[in-house]
Amino acid sequence: MEKIQVDGLPLPQRYGAILTIVIGISMAVLDGAIANVALPTIAADLQASPASSIWIVNAYQIAIVVSLLSLSFLGDMFGYRRIYKCGLVVFLLASLFCALSDSLHMLTLARIAQGFGGAALMSVNTALIRLIYPQHQLGRGMGINSFIVAVSSAAGPTIAAAILSIASWKWLFLINVPLGIIALLLAMRFLPPNASRSNKPRFDLPSAVMNALTFGLLITALSGFAQGQSLKLIGAEIVALIVVGFFFIRRQLALPVPLLPVDLLRIPLFSLSICTSICSFSAQMLALVSLPFFMQTVLGRSEVETGLLLTPWPLATMVMAPLAGYLIERVHAGLLGALGMAVMASGLFSLVLLPTSPSDFNIIWPMILCGAGFGLFQSPNNHTIITSAPRERSGGASGMLGTARLLGQSTGAALVALMLNQFGDSGTHVSLITAGILASLAAIVSGLRITQPRIQA
Incomplete structure (x- = not known):
C-alpha cells in the first residue's frame, strides 16, 4: 500500500503543494476569461467572422463541462x-x-484540448486540497482556492488587455507554457498520493458518453x-437532452459507484450545498x-468608468474568501453561507433601487456588499461539499463542485440574454432583480443545512 500522510502534509511540503494548485487552477480559470477580450483581435488576425470566432470561447467551456465528472x-x-x-x-x-494556430479550425481544436487539460485540473483540485491540509485547517485551503478562482475570474479581462497592449494575442496562450512547466515540476515534487484502494471503482464508458x-x-x-440561435435548433437540443439525460440518470442509479455522483446527492448536506452553489453562481453571472x-446604456457611464465601478466586487471577494476560510473552523458553514448570500442579495437589491443619476459611492457600496457576501459564502460552501463526501469519493465531490459552478455561470449568462x-x-x-431572488433562495437553502448532521470523513 502506498504511504500517505493521513491528516495533511508537513509544512514545507504543504506550501509547495498548494503553490502548484494555485498556478494550475489560476491558469485554467484565466483561460476561460481572457479569450473573450481578445476575440475581435483573434478573429481579424485569422480572417474569421465574429459569429464563428465565438467557438474559441465555447470550445473551451464545452470541453470542460463534458469531461469534468469523468x-x-x-x-x-x-x-x-x-x-x-x-x-x-x-x-x-x-x-x-x-x-x-494559423486558422480558426486549428485554434478551436487546440482550445478543445486545452479545455480537457483544464478540466483535469479543476476536477481534482479540491480533492487534492483535502489531502494537503489537515482536517482542522481544511477551511483555510478552501479559502485560498476560492480566493484564486475569484481573482482569476475577475482579473482575466484586465490581464488580457495588458498583454494585448504590448504583445500579440498568441502570448495569451504562450504565457501558460513556462507557468505549466513550473507547476508540473512542483507537482512531481510536492503533491501527495491518494491511499491506494483495494476495491477500485470500474470506469463505465457508456456513462462517460x-x-x-x-x-x-x-x-x-x-x-x-x-447567442440568439434558431428556436427550432434549441428545441431539438432540449428534446435530445431530456432523452439522453433520462437514460443517463437511470443507468447511474443502477451502478454501485456512479459517474454522476447520485450516491453523494443522496446525502442531504451535499445536495443542499450543490443547489446553493448553482444558485449563487447563476446570481453572480446574472x-x-x-x-x-446597465452602467453604459442606462446610466451612461464610459467603458473605463464601468470597469472601475465593477472592481469593488472582486476586491471584496478577495478580502472575504480567505477570512471565510478561517471562520469555517469556528462557525457553522450553513450559517456563514446563509449570511453571505443574504449580504449579496441586499447588495443586488440595492443596485436595483439606485436613483436615476447615482453617484459613484451609490454604486460602489452595493458592489462591496455583493463581493463580500459572495466571498463569505463560497469558501464554507466548497468546504461543506468536499467534507460531506466520504474521503474515497473526494474526486466525485470535486467534480460536482466544478460542474455546479459552470452550470450556474452558463445559466446566468443565458438568463441575461433572455432578459435583454x-x-x-x-x-x-x-436581470438584477432575478439575481437578487436567486441569491435570496441560496440564502434560504444554505440556512436549511444548519439542521443537517455533519459527516466527518
Whole structure:
C-alpha cells in the first residue's frame, strides 16, 4: 500500500503543494476569461467572422463541462495527483498549439484540448486540497482556492488587455507554457498520493458518453439561446437532452459507484450545498454580465468608468474568501453561507433601487456588499461539499463542485440574454432583480443545512 500522510502534509511540503494548485487552477480559470477580450483581435488576425470566432470561447467551456465528472471519477480510481499532472501536461501542450494556430479550425481544436487539460485540473483540485491540509485547517485551503478562482475570474479581462497592449494575442496562450512547466515540476515534487484502494471503482464508458452528451447538449442549448440561435435548433437540443439525460440518470442509479455522483446527492448536506452553489453562481453571472450594459446604456457611464465601478466586487471577494476560510473552523458553514448570500442579495437589491443619476459611492457600496457576501459564502460552501463526501469519493465531490459552478455561470449568462431580448434596456434591471431572488433562495437553502448532521470523513 502506498504511504500517505493521513491528516495533511508537513509544512514545507504543504506550501509547495498548494503553490502548484494555485498556478494550475489560476491558469485554467484565466483561460476561460481572457479569450473573450481578445476575440475581435483573434478573429481579424485569422480572417474569421465574429459569429464563428465565438467557438474559441465555447470550445473551451464545452470541453470542460463534458469531461469534468469523468476525470474526477478517474481521479478516484487512479489518484488525484496522477490526473492533475496529466492535466498540466495536456494544458501546457495545448496552450502551445493555441499560440501556433494559423486558422480558426486549428485554434478551436487546440482550445478543445486545452479545455480537457483544464478540466483535469479543476476536477481534482479540491480533492487534492483535502489531502494537503489537515482536517482542522481544511477551511483555510478552501479559502485560498476560492480566493484564486475569484481573482482569476475577475482579473482575466484586465490581464488580457495588458498583454494585448504590448504583445500579440498568441502570448495569451504562450504565457501558460513556462507557468505549466513550473507547476508540473512542483507537482512531481510536492503533491501527495491518494491511499491506494483495494476495491477500485470500474470506469463505465457508456456513462462517460452519456454524461458528455447530457452536459454538452445543456451548455450548447444555453449558449445557443444566449447567442440568439434558431428556436427550432434549441428545441431539438432540449428534446435530445431530456432523452439522453433520462437514460443517463437511470443507468447511474443502477451502478454501485456512479459517474454522476447520485450516491453523494443522496446525502442531504451535499445536495443542499450543490443547489446553493448553482444558485449563487447563476446570481453572480446574472449580475456581472448585466451590470456593464446597465452602467453604459442606462446610466451612461464610459467603458473605463464601468470597469472601475465593477472592481469593488472582486476586491471584496478577495478580502472575504480567505477570512471565510478561517471562520469555517469556528462557525457553522450553513450559517456563514446563509449570511453571505443574504449580504449579496441586499447588495443586488440595492443596485436595483439606485436613483436615476447615482453617484459613484451609490454604486460602489452595493458592489462591496455583493463581493463580500459572495466571498463569505463560497469558501464554507466548497468546504461543506468536499467534507460531506466520504474521503474515497473526494474526486466525485470535486467534480460536482466544478460542474455546479459552470452550470450556474452558463445559466446566468443565458438568463441575461433572455432578459435583454424580452425587455430591451430594462432587461438589465430585470436581470438584477432575478439575481437578487436567486441569491435570496441560496440564502434560504444554505440556512436549511444548519439542521443537517455533519459527516466527518
